Every structure is written in C-alpha cells, then in structure tokens.
Amino acid sequence: MKSTLCLVLSATLTGCATESIEEPEATVATPGAFVAVDTPSSPMSLLRTLDSFKNGDDTILVFTEYNVIPDSWEEAEAMAKLPDLPIRYLETPGSFNTFTQFDHRVVWYRTLTDEERERAQ
Amino acid sequence: MKANQRSFWTAAALCTQLSAAHVYAQTPVAPSSNDAAPEPQTLHIPVLERKAEQGILRPVPLSVELPAELSFAAKRVLVHYRLWGNPDWTTIELQRRGAKHEGAIPCLEVSTVTGDLRYYVRVHDERGRVIATAGSLARPFVVAIKHETQLAEEGKTASHAAKCPDPADCPRGLPGCPSEEVIAIRCETDTDCVNGMTCGFTGYCERTTRRLSWISVGLSQEFGVISTTGICSTYPQENDGIACYRNDGVQYNGNQVLTNEPPAAGTGQTRISVGFEQLVSNNARVGVRIAAGFAGSGPTPRNGTGFFPLLLSARASYFFGDDPFGKRRIRPFAALFAGGGMVDVHTEAHVREDPSRPALQGRNDLHQRLEVYKRAGDGFVGGAIGAQWALRGGFVVTGELSVMQLFPFSALIITPQIGAELGL
Structure with missing residues (x-):
C-alpha cells in the first residue's frame, strides 16, 4: 500500500524511499545513551553516557547517574524521555568490562548539549 | 452615406392609397x-x-x-x-x-x-x-x-x-x-x-439577461500533501524550502535516519481572493484572480526566502449545460488555472536520530515529532470543479474544490473555496 502510494506521488513529491535501511542503535559507549543497570545487590539505576575512551583492553566510560529508581526497563525508558531528571552524580567513571557483567539495557538516546559534553572533559 | 461615394437616389416608391x-x-x-x-x-x-x-x-x-x-x-x-x-x-x-x-x-x-x-x-x-x-x-x-x-x-x-x-x-x-x-x-x-x-x-x-463581466470574492483554506521521508535532513532544509522545528522552538539540525515515512497532509494558508472573469462564449469565461494569505504561513529560517503572501493566476472556466448564463440556475463548472506564488504547508514529521554519527546538535531525542513547514512555489498549475448558484441582481454564490501542483519547490495543494460573484 505504501509503495503504491509512493508510486502515485513520486511524480509530485520528493524523497520517496523504497526500502527501509537498518536503523543504527546506540550502545553503552555512545555519548548520549541512557543506560538502565540492574544489579543483584542494589536497585535498578539510570545512567547516561557522556564519553568513552580506550584504556588498554578496556574502555573507560564517563556517566551521569540520575537520582531515580526505575522498577522496570519500560519505566527506565519513560524516565529517560523526561527533559529533566534529578542527578545523583554529575559524572562518574566506570569500566566497560565490569559494566557489561551486569544486566543492562540502552533504553533511550538523546544527543548531548555542549554543556553536557564539557562535563566529560 | 459617405461623401466620397457616388450619390444615387432611389427610385423608391411606397405606394400610397394602395393596399401594398x-x-x-x-x-x-x-x-x-x-x-x-x-x-x-x-x-x-x-x-x-x-x-x-x-x-x-x-x-x-x-x-x-x-x-x-x-x-x-x-x-x-x-x-x-x-x-x-x-x-x-x-x-x-x-x-x-x-x-x-x-x-x-x-x-x-x-x-x-x-x-x-x-x-x-x-x-x-x-x-x-x-x-x-x-x-x-x-x-x-x-x-x-x-x-x-x-x-x-x-x-x-x-x-x-x-x-x-x-x-x-x-x-x-x-x-x-x-x-x-x-x-x-x-x-x-x-x-x-x-x-x-x-x-x-x-x-x-x-434577447437575454446574460451578464458578461464577473467580479468575484472568495475565502479559501489550503491543504497540502508532502513527502516526509528524510524531510528534515540537512539537504532538504537547505535546498527544498523545508524548515523543521522541535517542540522547544529550535530549528532541527541533526542527523536524521532516512526511515520510510508516509506522505503527510498539512494545512496551507487561509486566503481571501478577488478576481475578474469575462464571458467569451455561452459556456466559457477567462480571467485573472489574486489571492492573499492572511493566516497559516510559517516562520522564515535564517537566510531563507521570505514568504510572498499573494497567489496570482490566470484562469479559464467552462460551465456545463445549455446557455448556463442565460437563465437563473445552478451552474456546474470546471476550470484550469496557472500562475505564481508561494504556499507554506504546515505538518508534522517523525524523525529518528542517528546515534552512530557525531551529533550536530544537542538535545535531539532518538525519536521526535517535528513541526515541518514546506515553502512551496513559485509556479503552479491546477484545475478546479465547482458549482454556482445564481441569485437575483446578478449575484452568484460559488463553491469550488481545486487541486494545484506547485513547482519547482513542489507540493500538492487541495483548496476548498466559497465565494460570491457579481455579474456586470
């Protein structure tokens, strides 16, 4: 149906793509990614990646940790979409190898502002 | 009789006192x-x-x-x-x-x-x-x-x-x-x-009461259809008359993924128009029309082309039926027109940000709905169908639906219009 509509309108409208492309996803190391982490010893937490850099075999991640306690991945995603969240730690480092031992999920992504980017410098 | 022509007198006789x-x-x-x-x-x-x-x-x-x-x-x-x-x-x-x-x-x-x-x-x-x-x-x-x-x-x-x-x-x-x-x-x-x-x-x-010259006024609302795939990426915003705005009012300047998006319908300008048409046959009129937009235009981006609120068009109309202007009646018609002007189409578009590329602009969410304005023009061609209802004194009420294609900044515009005309 959509492709038919594209054919009909192709003479008059610009930019009718005919195939979907693979949509790139954010990872834990992507600056701007919101990451929810569920550890056995503590409640779920919500972090945001500010920067990452290589350190030998490991990758050092710089996070902002928010002062929220989501009950589920879905709630963590809903919280990440809010424009303002209370911050527990403005910046906190972490090891990628250690981090990936815990249950985690990238729940959202938002590009960093200049202020947020400078936070990681 | 002209002076330079030979003068002839008639031998005319209207016979008085005769029966013929x-x-x-x-x-x-x-x-x-x-x-x-x-x-x-x-x-x-x-x-x-x-x-x-x-x-x-x-x-x-x-x-x-x-x-x-x-x-x-x-x-x-x-x-x-x-x-x-x-x-x-x-x-x-x-x-x-x-x-x-x-x-x-x-x-x-x-x-x-x-x-x-x-x-x-x-x-x-x-x-x-x-x-x-x-x-x-x-x-x-x-x-x-x-x-x-x-x-x-x-x-x-x-x-x-x-x-x-x-x-x-x-x-x-x-x-x-x-x-x-x-x-x-x-x-x-x-x-x-x-x-x-x-x-x-x-x-x-x-012997007819047909009126030859017609002055019209109208009120119209434009609706547009535009493609939204990749509409807010940099190229369309720099070259195709597109401007995308986030809900915080800032113009979008991110890395948009070219996801498939359906064509979007939006609103154009609300306009008032005046026109003049001349009857050139029992069924056909030709004329001009000028329509001024007074609501619905979008903001002009920095270094963008300002909005020109007037649509100027030449128009030819054909009225169906036998001598439609000879009697008071309903007059269905079709029209073709062409002209110049701008139409701002206002709609919304879904934009997905590309996290794999360095960010060009802060505060762009992974998925956003952006306000989109497309400034289409500067030429257009189109057609219309409609009907008139003739009243007394040369007054006519008119309803019509027109479709026009703008170029080179393209958009498909559908416009319902109501109006009145006075025949002279």
Whole structure:
C-alpha cells in the first residue's frame, strides 16, 4: 500500500524511499545513551553516557547517574524521555568490562548539549 | 452615406392609397472587402411616399427591389414591424423572387385593430452585417390600417383583391400565405440587432439577461500533501524550502535516519481572493484572480526566502449545460488555472536520530515529532470543479474544490473555496 502510494506521488513529491535501511542503535559507549543497570545487590539505576575512551583492553566510560529508581526497563525508558531528571552524580567513571557483567539495557538516546559534553572533559 | 461615394437616389416608391407597400431602391455599391465592415447604405424613400393604407384583416404586401450590386451581396432582407398598440417589434424575412424580395405582414397580425402599422427594412449580407436600410426604428414607414369604409377609393379597390377570406385559413409559411416569422437573425455585432436584442455568442440576435463581466470574492483554506521521508535532513532544509522545528522552538539540525515515512497532509494558508472573469462564449469565461494569505504561513529560517503572501493566476472556466448564463440556475463548472506564488504547508514529521554519527546538535531525542513547514512555489498549475448558484441582481454564490501542483519547490495543494460573484 505504501509503495503504491509512493508510486502515485513520486511524480509530485520528493524523497520517496523504497526500502527501509537498518536503523543504527546506540550502545553503552555512545555519548548520549541512557543506560538502565540492574544489579543483584542494589536497585535498578539510570545512567547516561557522556564519553568513552580506550584504556588498554578496556574502555573507560564517563556517566551521569540520575537520582531515580526505575522498577522496570519500560519505566527506565519513560524516565529517560523526561527533559529533566534529578542527578545523583554529575559524572562518574566506570569500566566497560565490569559494566557489561551486569544486566543492562540502552533504553533511550538523546544527543548531548555542549554543556553536557564539557562535563566529560 | 459617405461623401466620397457616388450619390444615387432611389427610385423608391411606397405606394400610397394602395393596399401594398413597395420599396424600390437603388444604392451605391459598398466597397468590397471581407474584413472592413462598410457603413449600411440607406435606401432613400421620397418623404411624401412614406405612408400607405390598408384595410383590416388584410395582409400588407412588401416588395423590395435592390440594385444589382447590392442584390448580389444581400443574403437576407428583413422587415421589422410593429402593430398599433403592440409594444414589441416583430421580424419577418422577405423571400427573393427574381430581382425583388417579397413578403407580407400577415393578415393574422393585422387583425381588426385600426391604427398605424410601422415598419422598416434592413438588408443583411452573408456574415449577418447590415449593408442597407430603408426606414429605421426612429423613422419607420407607416401603413395606416383602417376600416374599409374609411379607405381611399384607390386603396379600397386594391384591398378587396388582397383580403384574406378567413385569417385562420392562411397560416404563415403555407404556399400563398405570408412569410414565416424570423426566429433568429444572424449578426456580427450588437448594431446588427434590433428591438433591444444583442448579438449573442452563437452569431444570432437574442434577447437575454446574460451578464458578461464577473467580479468575484472568495475565502479559501489550503491543504497540502508532502513527502516526509528524510524531510528534515540537512539537504532538504537547505535546498527544498523545508524548515523543521522541535517542540522547544529550535530549528532541527541533526542527523536524521532516512526511515520510510508516509506522505503527510498539512494545512496551507487561509486566503481571501478577488478576481475578474469575462464571458467569451455561452459556456466559457477567462480571467485573472489574486489571492492573499492572511493566516497559516510559517516562520522564515535564517537566510531563507521570505514568504510572498499573494497567489496570482490566470484562469479559464467552462460551465456545463445549455446557455448556463442565460437563465437563473445552478451552474456546474470546471476550470484550469496557472500562475505564481508561494504556499507554506504546515505538518508534522517523525524523525529518528542517528546515534552512530557525531551529533550536530544537542538535545535531539532518538525519536521526535517535528513541526515541518514546506515553502512551496513559485509556479503552479491546477484545475478546479465547482458549482454556482445564481441569485437575483446578478449575484452568484460559488463553491469550488481545486487541486494545484506547485513547482519547482513542489507540493500538492487541495483548496476548498466559497465565494460570491457579481455579474456586470
């Protein structure tokens, strides 16, 4: 149906793509990614990646940790979409190898502002 | 008669005291030209012979003899007459018989009413132009219709010979009976027509209330359809008249993933329009229209082209039906138009940010709905369908639906419009 509509309108409208492309996803190391982490010893937490850099075999991640306690991945995603969240730690480092031992999920992504980017410098 | 033309006097005679009115005429030959319309020649009648008499219930025979040159050019010889007490002029066509054109005002028309019967003669050529006249609306010939007891002795004699034994036995058109009444008179201009008639688009004289010039006003709302795939990426915003705004009011400048998105419908401008159209046939009008947008335009991005609020168009309309402007009725129509101007289409679009590329702008969520303005133009072509409802006094209410394609900054615009027109 959509492709038919594209054919009909192709003479008059610009930019009718005919195939979907693979949509790139954010990872834990992507600056701007919101990451929810569920550890056995503590409640779920919500972090945001500010920067990452290589350190030998490991990758050092710089996070902002928010002062929220989501009950589920879905709630963590809903919280990440809010424009303002209370911050527990403005910046906190972490090891990628250690981090990936815990249950985690990238729940959202938002590009960093200049202020947020400078936070990681 | 022009001074440089040869002067001819007629040998015209309208026989007084006779039961028949005869016009014998000689006229100068008109300059032969297919393009120039020569002045009609006047078939001169001696002043003292402008009157005749006839009895009641008798036809008034008419005979016009044209000079050979004029007879060659003459296609129709029409007699316009008006009976005593009748406000309307009636037209009959004389039949060619040799060098003469003959006919009669029917006895049925003459009836038993006494008084002056007035008539004049106009000679038309092949194209309907009047090339000669005898008498005129202002100075017609007169035939006094009288009771037989009042007729002069000479006229009485002739009247007895021509009397209709029974008017009902002699209807028009039968052999031996008077000429048929002329239903339609060919013409080129209004001057070829008489009795308050005008020359219609079909080339015949007609009595009509048709109005030729139309002034219109309208109120319209535009709706647009545009493609939204990749619409907010950098290239369309720099080159295709697109501007995308986030919900915080900042223009979007991120890395958009080219996801498949359906075409989006949006609103355009609300406009008021004025126009002028001229009737060029019984069914067709041509004209111009100017529409000013007063609501719905979007913001102009920095270094963007400012919004020009006027749409200017030329327009041709065809109205369906037989003589739609001749009567008060519903008039369905179709129209084609073309012109120049801008339309801002306002809609929303889904944009997905590409996290794999370095961010160009902060605070762009993974998925966003952006306000999109497309400034389409500067040319357009389109068509419309609609209908008019004619009211009294030349007023008309109009409803129409138009579709137009703008280029080179493309958009498909659909516009419902209501309006009113005044015919002049």
